[in-house]
Amino acid sequence: MNLLKSLATISGLTLVSRILAFVRDVLIARVFGAGMATDAFFVAFKLPNLLRRLFAEGAFSQAFVPIFGEYRNRRGHEDTQLLVDHVTTMLALILFVVTLVGIVAAPVLVYISAPGFVRDAAKFDLTVQLLRITSPYIFFISLVAVAAGILNTYNKFWVPAFAPVLLNLCFIAAALWLAPYFDPPILALAWAVFAAGFVQLAFQVPFLKKIGMLPGIRFSWSDPWMRRVIRQMGPAVFGVSIGQISMLINTIFASFLAAGSVSWLYYADRLMEFPSGVLGVALGSILLPSLSKCHADNNTAEYSKLLDWGLRLTVMLTLPAALALGMISVPLLATFFQRGAFVAHDVLMTSHALIGYSVGLIGMILVKILAPGFYAKQDIRTPVKIGVVTLLATQAMNALFIGWIQHAGLALSIGLGACLNSAILFHFLRKRGIYLPEPGWAKFFAKIAIAILALALTLWFGMGTEQSWLAGSGWSRVLRLSALVAGGVAVYFAVLAALGFRPGDFSRRAVH
Numbered sequence: 001m002n003l004l005k006s007l008a009t010i011s012g013l014t015l016v017s018r019i020l021a022f023v024r025d026v027l028i029a030r031v032f033g034a035g036m037a038t039d040a041f042f043v044a045f046k047l048p049n050l051l052r053r054l055f056a057e058g059a060f061s062q063a064f065v066p067i068f069g070e071y072r073n074r075r076g077h078e079d080t081q082l083l084v085d086h087v088t089t090m091l092a093l094i095l096f097v098v099t100l101v102g103i104v105a106a107p108v109l110v111y112i113s114a115p116g117f118v119r120d121a122a123k124f125d126l127t128v129q130l131l132r133i134t135s136p137y138i139f140f141i142s143l144v145a146v147a148a149g150i151l152n153t154y155n156k157f158w159v160p161a162f163a164p165v166l167l168n169l170c171f172i173a174a175a176l177w178l179a180p181y182f183d184p185p186i187l188a189l190a191w192a193v194f195a196a197g198f199v200q201l202a203f204q205v206p207f208l209k210k211i212g213m214l215p216g217i218r219f220s221w222s223d224p225w226m227r228r229v230i231r232q233m234g235p236a237v238f239g240v241s242i243g244q245i246s247m248l249i250n251t252i253f254a255s256f257l258a259a260g261s262v263s264w265l266y267y268a269d270r271l272m273e274f275p276s277g278v279l280g281v282a283l284g285s286i287l288l289p290s291l292s293k294c295h296a297d298n299n300t301a302e303y304s305k306l307l308d309w310g311l312r313l314t315v316m317l318t319l320p321a322a323l324a325l326g327m328i329s330v331p332l333l334a335t336f337f338q339r340g341a342f343v344a345h346d347v348l349m350t351s352h353a354l355i356g357y358s359v360g361l362i363g364m365i366l367v368k369i370l371a372p373g374f375y376a377k378q379d380i381r382t383p384v385k386i387g388v389v390t391l392l393a394t395q396a397m398n399a400l401f402i403g404w405i406q407h408a409g410l411a412l413s414i415g416l417g418a419c420l421n422s423a424i425l426f427h428f429l430r431k432r433g434i435y436l437p438e439p440g441w442a443k444f445f446a447k448i449a450i451a452i453l454a455l456a457l458t459l460w461f462g463m464g465t466e467q468s469w470l471a472g473s474g475w476s477r478v479l480r481l482s483a484l485v486a487g488g489v490a491v492y493f494a495v496l497a498a499l500g501f502r503p504g505d506f507s508r509r510a511v512h
Helices: 003-032 036-074 077-104 106-113 115-119 121-134 137-153 158-181 187-210 224-255 261-296 300-327 329-337 344-359 361-370 381-431 441-463 466-471 474-498
Strands: none
Touching: 003 036, 003 158, 003 261, 003 329, 036 077, 036 106, 036 115, 036 121, 036 137, 036 187, 036 224, 036 261, 077 106, 077 121, 077 137, 077 224, 106 115, 106 121, 106 224, 115 121, 115 224, 121 187, 137 158, 137 187, 137 261, 158 187, 158 261, 224 261, 224 381, 261 300, 261 329, 261 344, 261 361, 261 381, 300 329, 300 344, 300 361, 300 441, 300 474, 329 344, 329 466, 329 474, 344 361, 344 381, 344 466, 361 381, 441 474
């Protein structure tokens, strides 16, 4: 299987999901604006999302996928199915308990995650109510991530990549049609979260059955491979929690700032998730199984080449995205969100956060490429230690920036922290000889720099004034932004083509 083709497939489906996510967020911004109700919902949705990343997409995938890949190479189908049953049953039991705790202890969790809400009893109570509805999402979506890990190992990348589309469709349906039937209307979004978890899980079941890996309810504490997964999950949970703790601390800080701060950070983060998901998540999903196979085969040369391939693609595609997000933040936000209750002031406040995030986009995506370099070798402790350093540095920057640039300082701290994280990961991969750069990086960087300069000039002269975007009408903004983005993309890749870049240069076969 061609990894570039797999990347294009996953990125394409992720692009569809992100476009639907924009439609979703535009509708939420138009119907609900940026205020008390949306702040309450985003906090209530952030908590199960945090646990999803902690238990499933983060700790579980890091611990399970490398071990599952190794086990599949050594054992037969029946033994592999048994391992899937044991691990899935164990995780489901843990998740069921966590879900119950989320429902029962919702007031405590809201108090911890957004203590500033205590000053407004109505806001606090609404957040508690929303959290109790969204808590079961952690159970369903974590099992979705288990299914994704299995399907990715079998190179069925498109199925997990499509599942988030269903989440966005549930949100869109709730905002368009269900909100008027709820009091308050924001409850419709919470029930959309609940439904989306179930729908995504149900979608993946037929594909698991097709490859003969549909989990059954079987548990055995004596299974040594399951115990290996549990032992790996310990440091993995701690490692993933570091990044999530950083985001949670940011929410705590934002809850004490001006009303709307949580929402401004959320909408900026949604735009950041666009390139992060389209490239970062896609690359991480296809690299981890292939790296794990190289490690099992002791193929160190191919292991290093896979990392080099991922790094070159990241640099080529992420740097222009980061530049564009920072330079045309107001045009982007005005076009997508400025309507209804989301006014020009919200656009400007959100743009400040988006600029802060854009500084660290390259770091955020590089982490998704470099960390699997350790995970595939079943070394989770090194990224954990680096994560601790990153967390401390991020909070130090929060203390420095928040009094200066308010909520934008929180975004900037996250971005710079991600850059620090990726730099340290890169250092240790090089120091331990895990990654040896292929020849030609200096010339590669020089060509990228020339194309980036051409892109910057195109955006600068084509954008016009921020006020013209804030005062423009909906369709005029859409047409202007489409022309600006299309022009920037055309110039960037035309310069790269003139400098000798060809798509075939980035083609690479998956390791089987």
